[in-house]
Amino acid sequence: MLTDxxxxxxxxxxxxxxxxxxxxxxNGPRFRIVHRFHRVGADCLPGEEVLAIFLLDKxxxxxxxxxxxxxxxxxxxxxxxxxxxxxxQIVTGIHVSPFYVRHGLNGxxxxxxxxxxxxxxxYIKRIRRALxxxxxxANLLIDPTRVLTSESTTGNEVLYRLRAKVEWVHLD
Amino acid sequence: MRRAIFLNRGEIWTTNIERALSKHFALVTHNYRNNLIQxxxxxxxxxxxxxxxxxxxxxxxxxxxxxxxxxxxxxxxxPALLCISRVNRGPHFQYQIERMGARFAYGQ
Numbered sequence: 001m002l003t004d005x006x007x008x009x010x011x012x013x014x015x016x017x018x019x020x021x022x023x024x025x026x027n028g029p030r031f032r033i034v035h036r037f038h039r040v041g042a043d044c045l046p047g048e049e050v051l052a053i054f055l056l057d058k059x060x061x062x063x064x065x066x067x068x069x070x071x072x073x074x075x076x077x078x079x080x081x082x083x084x085x086x087x088x089q090i091v092t093g094i095h096v097s098p099f100y101v102r103h104g105l106n107g108x109x110x111x112x113x114x115x116x117x118x119x120x121x122x123y124i125k126r127i128r129r130a131l132x133x134x135x136x137x138a139n140l141l142i143d144p145t146r147v148l149t150s151e152s153t154t155g156n157e158v159l160y161r162l163r164a165k166v167e168w169v170h171l172d
Numbered sequence: 173m174r175r176a177i178f179l180n181r182g183e184i185w186t187t188n189i190e191r192a193l194s195k196h197f198a199l200v201t202h203n204y205r206n207n208l209i210q211x212x213x214x215x216x217x218x219x220x221x222x223x224x225x226x227x228x229x230x231x232x233x234x235x236x237x238x239x240x241x242x243x244x245x246x247x248x249x250x251p252a253l254l255c256i257s258r259v260n261r262g263p264h265f266q267y268q269i270e271r272m273g274a275r276f277a278y279g280q
Contacts, residue, residue, distance in 0.1 A: 006279055007192045010223075010256055013277040014193070017252035018174065018221055020275075025249055058270070139273045141245040 028147050028164035029140060030056040031064075033075055037106035038170035046098035047106035050075045051171065055131075057138040064130040069113040072100060073123045077148070077162040084151045084159035087120035124148060124160055173198045177215050177251070179236050180225040181205050185258050185279060189223075197221065204236050217243050219251040226255040226269065227279075241272065249273075 035048040050071045054061040066074060076094055077085075085093070094100045094115055104111030115123070131144035151159040176197035180186040182205060193199050200219075202212050209232070216222055222240050226233055240253055253274035260278070269276045 006277075007189060010189055010254070010277045010279065011192060011196060013275045014176070014196070014221055014223065014252075014254050017254045017275040021249045021252045139271050141241070141249060141273065143248070146248065 029135065029142065030165040031078065032056055032061065032167050032169055033078060034169045034171060036171040037104065038172050039106060043170050044099060044168060046102035049104035049107055049111060055134040055138055057140060060138060062134045062138050064134050066127065066130050068111060069115060070123050070126050072103065072113055073115065073120065074127055077160060078166040081162045081164065081166065084161040086157045086159050087117040090120050090160065091115055091117045174220045175218060176221040176223060177202065177219040178223045179204045181228065186225060189256065189279065193223065204232055209236050209239055213239060216240060216251065217247060221254060222251045223254045223256060227257045227259050237272065
C-alpha cells in the first residue's frame with residue numbers, strides 16, 4: 001500500500017534526477033585534481049606535483065588514466081577553464097608559469113615536461129580518450145568533446161576549453 | 173511545464189503515483205507490457221524525465237531501460253531517469269540502477 005511518504009519520496013527523487021542532469025548539462029562533470037608535495041602556507045605553489053585527476057560521480061572517484069604531460073595540460077586547462085585558449089597560448093602559459101617550470105621539485109626531483117604547440121592537439125585527443133573511458137565507467141552518457149571543447153575562431157585557430165567543475169586537493 | 177513519461181506495467185498501485193506526478197509534470201503514461209516501447213521512443217526523447225516501474229525484472233523492463241539509455245546518449249543526458257519499485261529489490265539491484273545514472277525510489 002502506498003503512503004503519502006512514499007509518494008513524496010518518489011516526487012523528491014524525480015526532482016533530484018532532473019536537478020542532477022540540469023547541473024551536469026550546465027556545469028559539466030566534476031573533477032578532483034590531487035597535488036602532492038604540498039608545503040604548508042599556500043596551495044598550488046611551484047614545486048608541487050600533479051599526482052592524479054579523478055572524475056567525481058556521486059560517491060565514486062574514477063581516475064583519469066593520463067600521462068604526466070597530459071595531466072599538466074589538463075591542470076592548466078582546469079586553471080583557465082573560463083578562458084578558451086589556443087595551442088600557442090597553452091604552451092606559453094605552461095612554459096612561463098613557475099608551477100610547471102618547477103613541477104615536482106619539492107619531491108627532490110624536477111618532473112618537468114617540454115610541451116610544444118604541435119603536441120597540444122595530441123594531448124587533447126589523449127585527454128578526451130581518458131575522459132571517454134572515465135565517463136563511460138561512471139555511466140555518465142556525455143560526449144568527451146562536450147567536456148573538453150574545441151571552439152573555432154574567425155581565423156583558423158582552434159581554442160580549447162574545459163567545461164567542468166574542478167576542485168584541488170593537496171597532500172603533503 | 174516539464175514533460176515526464178511514466179512507463180509502467182498497468183498495475184493498480186501506480187495510479188496514485190501517476191496522480192501525484194501529474195501535479196508536478198505534464199505526464200504521459202504507457203504500459204510497456206503491451207510491447208509498445210518502440211512506438212513511444214519519440215515521446216521518451218521529448219520527455220525531461222522518464223519514470224519506469226522496475227518491480228519485475230524481466231526482458232521487457234530491460235528493453236525499456238536500454239531504450240532510455242540510448243536516448244540519453246543521443247541527447248546529452250536527457251531524459252533524467254527515475255526507477256520505482258513496489259517490492260524490495262535489494263541493494264545490489266538498486267546499485268545497478270544507480271550505476272546507470274538513474275535515481276531509485278521504493279513505492280512501499
